[in-house]
Amino acid sequence: MDLLSCNWDNAKFLIFSDNVFDPLIYYSHLGPLLLSVALLLLIFFSNKKDLSNKILIFLLASFCLWSLSDLILWATEKPQYVMFSWSVMIFLDLFMYAAAFYFMYVFIYRKDLPFFGKALIGLLFVPLLILVSTKYNLNFFDLTNCEREAKEGILWGYTYLIEVFFAFLILVGAVIGFLKSEEKKIRKEIVLITSGMILFLVAFSWGNIAGSITEDWSVGQYGLFGIPIFIGFLSYSIVKYQTLNIRVLAVQGFIGAIAILMGAQFFFIRTNLNRVLTAITLFIIFIFGVMLIRSVKKEIQQKEELEIANKEIHKRNAKLKIANAEIQKRNAKLKLAHKEISQRKEELQLITDRLAESNDKLRQLDNAKTEFISMASHQLRTPVTGIKGYVDMLIEGSYGPLTPDQLDAIKKTYTCNERMVALIEDLLNASKIESGRMEYEFANCHIEEICQEVVDTLVNKARDKNLYLDYKKPTTPLPELCIDGKKVREVISNLVDNAVKYTEKGGVTLKIEKNGNTVRIAVSDTGIGIPKEEMPYLFTKFSRGKDVKRLSVSGTGLGLYVGKNMIEGNGGKIWVESEGAGKGSKFIVELEVGRKTHYKL
Incomplete structure (x- = not known):
C-alpha cells in the first residue's frame, strides 16, 4: 500500500494533527493529563519528602507520559514514532500499576514495602526488558490500511494479567488494613483512597483490554476518565482528613490550578463539541470545588480545635496519672524510709555507745603513749647528754692528741649524737604539745x-x-x-x-x-x-x-x-x-x- 495515498496530516509538536479524527480524544487525554499535572505539582510543592507522596508523584508522572505517548499514536503520521511510542507504553502501563500497589501499601500500613516485595516487583519487569524488542511485544505495523496500527504480541497479554493481579492485591491489602485499623479516621481514608484507586485502575485496564480485543482503540480513551475519579476521591480525602499532610489551602490552590489548566484547552480546541465539553468540565470543577471546600472547611476547623483540646486533656490526664503514681511511690518510700530511720536510730545509738567506749579506751591509750614517749625521751636524754660531753672532751684533746682518722670518727659520732639529741627533743616537744604540758x-x-x-x-x-x-x-x-x-x-x-x-x-x-x-x-x-x-x-x-x-x-x-x-x-x-x-x-x-x-x- 502506498503510504502517500493515506493523506496523513503532519503532526505539530507530535500531538496536534487532523489525524485525530475523534473530537473526544483530545478531551479524554488532555483533561486527565492536566488534572494529573496539577495534582503532581500540588504534592511536589506541599510535601514531597513523604514516601507515599514520592510514589504518587511517580504514578502521576507515569500516567502523564502514557497519555502523551497515546496522543502521539493518534496524531503522528510516522510509523517509527508509532512503534516506539507503543513500545514505551507497555513499560508505562506496568509502572502505573506497580506504583499504585506500592503507594497503597505505604498509605495503608504506614511503612515501607519490604525488600522482598520490591524485588518481586522488579522481577515482573524482567520479561518486558528481555522481550520488548521482539515480536512478542509488537508483531508488525499494519500497512494494509490507513489506521496506523501496530499489532500487539503476547507480551501485552502478560502485562494485562499483571495489572489485574496488582489491582487484586490492592483490594485485598485495603480490606486487611481496614480490619486491622482501630481509628475511624484512618478507616475512612482507606475506603476513600482505595475506592478511587480501584475505579481508576479498573477503568484504565478496561479501556486497554477492550481496545486490544476489539481493535477499536477509540473505546480505550474512556478508560482515561478513571484518573479524574481517583483525583476527586483523593481531593475529598485531603480536604476532609488532611491526607498526605496537605492542608485545605493547598487544595484550594489545586482546584484553581485545575481550572486554569482546563481553561487553557480553549486555545487549541478545534471543534465545538470539545469547547462545550471543556466548558461543562470547568463549571463542574468550579461547583465541586466550592461545595467541597465550604462544606468541609468549618468542620475541619472545629475538628482541629477538638483535637487540640483532646490532646491537651490527654496530656493533663497523663500528667495527673504520673503525678498520682509518683505520690503513691513517694508515700511508700516515706513509709519505708521512716521505718529504716527508726531502725537506723537504734543502730546509731548502739554505735554511738560503742564509739564512746572506744574513744575512752583510745584516749587512755593515747595518754599512755604520750606518757611513755615523754618518759622514754627523758630517760634517753641523760645518756645522750653524757655522750655529748665526753665526745666534746675528746675533740678538745682532754684525753690526749688524736690522729686525723680518730678525730674524723669522733666528729661523725658527735654529728650522729646531735641528730639523736634533736630527735629526742622533737619527741619530747610533740609529747608535751599533745598532752597540753608545753x-x-x-x-x-x-x-x-x-x-x-x-x-x-x-x-x-x-x-x-x-x-x-x-x-x-x-x-x-x-x-x-x-x-x-x-x-x-x-x-x-x-x-x-x-x-x-x-x-x-x-x-x-x-x-x-x-x-x-x-x-x-x-x-x-x-x-x-x-x-x-x-x-x-x-x-x-x-x-x-x-x-x-x-x-x-x-x-x-x-x-x-x-x-x-x-x-x-x-x-x-x-x-x-x-x-x-x-x-x-x-x-x-x-x-x-x-x-x-x-x-x-
Whole structure:
C-alpha cells in the first residue's frame, strides 16, 4: 500500500494533527493529563519528602507520559514514532500499576514495602526488558490500511494479567488494613483512597483490554476518565482528613490550578463539541470545588480545635496519672524510709555507745603513749647528754692528741649524737604539745640578736655545702618582743637548718622586717621547692616532702609541726610560700609587737 495515498496530516509538536479524527480524544487525554499535572505539582510543592507522596508523584508522572505517548499514536503520521511510542507504553502501563500497589501499601500500613516485595516487583519487569524488542511485544505495523496500527504480541497479554493481579492485591491489602485499623479516621481514608484507586485502575485496564480485543482503540480513551475519579476521591480525602499532610489551602490552590489548566484547552480546541465539553468540565470543577471546600472547611476547623483540646486533656490526664503514681511511690518510700530511720536510730545509738567506749579506751591509750614517749625521751636524754660531753672532751684533746682518722670518727659520732639529741627533743616537744604540758617563759627579747645567734651557729654548715647564708636585718632597731626566746630561737634555727639541708645550689636568706603591728621573719632558699598539693600537710606530724628522699636528708617530720605550735603559743603565725617544685621556698614567721605577757605558761 502506498503510504502517500493515506493523506496523513503532519503532526505539530507530535500531538496536534487532523489525524485525530475523534473530537473526544483530545478531551479524554488532555483533561486527565492536566488534572494529573496539577495534582503532581500540588504534592511536589506541599510535601514531597513523604514516601507515599514520592510514589504518587511517580504514578502521576507515569500516567502523564502514557497519555502523551497515546496522543502521539493518534496524531503522528510516522510509523517509527508509532512503534516506539507503543513500545514505551507497555513499560508505562506496568509502572502505573506497580506504583499504585506500592503507594497503597505505604498509605495503608504506614511503612515501607519490604525488600522482598520490591524485588518481586522488579522481577515482573524482567520479561518486558528481555522481550520488548521482539515480536512478542509488537508483531508488525499494519500497512494494509490507513489506521496506523501496530499489532500487539503476547507480551501485552502478560502485562494485562499483571495489572489485574496488582489491582487484586490492592483490594485485598485495603480490606486487611481496614480490619486491622482501630481509628475511624484512618478507616475512612482507606475506603476513600482505595475506592478511587480501584475505579481508576479498573477503568484504565478496561479501556486497554477492550481496545486490544476489539481493535477499536477509540473505546480505550474512556478508560482515561478513571484518573479524574481517583483525583476527586483523593481531593475529598485531603480536604476532609488532611491526607498526605496537605492542608485545605493547598487544595484550594489545586482546584484553581485545575481550572486554569482546563481553561487553557480553549486555545487549541478545534471543534465545538470539545469547547462545550471543556466548558461543562470547568463549571463542574468550579461547583465541586466550592461545595467541597465550604462544606468541609468549618468542620475541619472545629475538628482541629477538638483535637487540640483532646490532646491537651490527654496530656493533663497523663500528667495527673504520673503525678498520682509518683505520690503513691513517694508515700511508700516515706513509709519505708521512716521505718529504716527508726531502725537506723537504734543502730546509731548502739554505735554511738560503742564509739564512746572506744574513744575512752583510745584516749587512755593515747595518754599512755604520750606518757611513755615523754618518759622514754627523758630517760634517753641523760645518756645522750653524757655522750655529748665526753665526745666534746675528746675533740678538745682532754684525753690526749688524736690522729686525723680518730678525730674524723669522733666528729661523725658527735654529728650522729646531735641528730639523736634533736630527735629526742622533737619527741619530747610533740609529747608535751599533745598532752597540753608545753611550758612557755615569756620575756622581752631582741629578735635581731636571736637571729644573729642562729646565723652564727649555722653559717659553717652552709659553707661546707658551698651555699651562702645571708642575714638581712632592718637598719633601725626593732622594738622588743614579749616571747619565749628559747623556743622562737629553736623554731628559726630549725627553719634555717632545713633550708640549708634542702638546698643544693645557691643559698639561704634570713630577713627581718617590721610589718605594721608585727615583726616578720622570713627564711628564703633556692632549694627544691614545695608542690602546691603538699603545702596543706606540711605542718602536720611526720609530714615530709616527696623530693627529700632524693637528697638523702634525714628527719622525723616533726620539726614544722612542733615549730607551728611553738609560734602559735607565742601569739604568732607561721606559713610557707613556694611557686612549686624546683623553685625554692619561703617560710614566714610573724610575731606580734606590744604583747604584755610576762609569766610562765
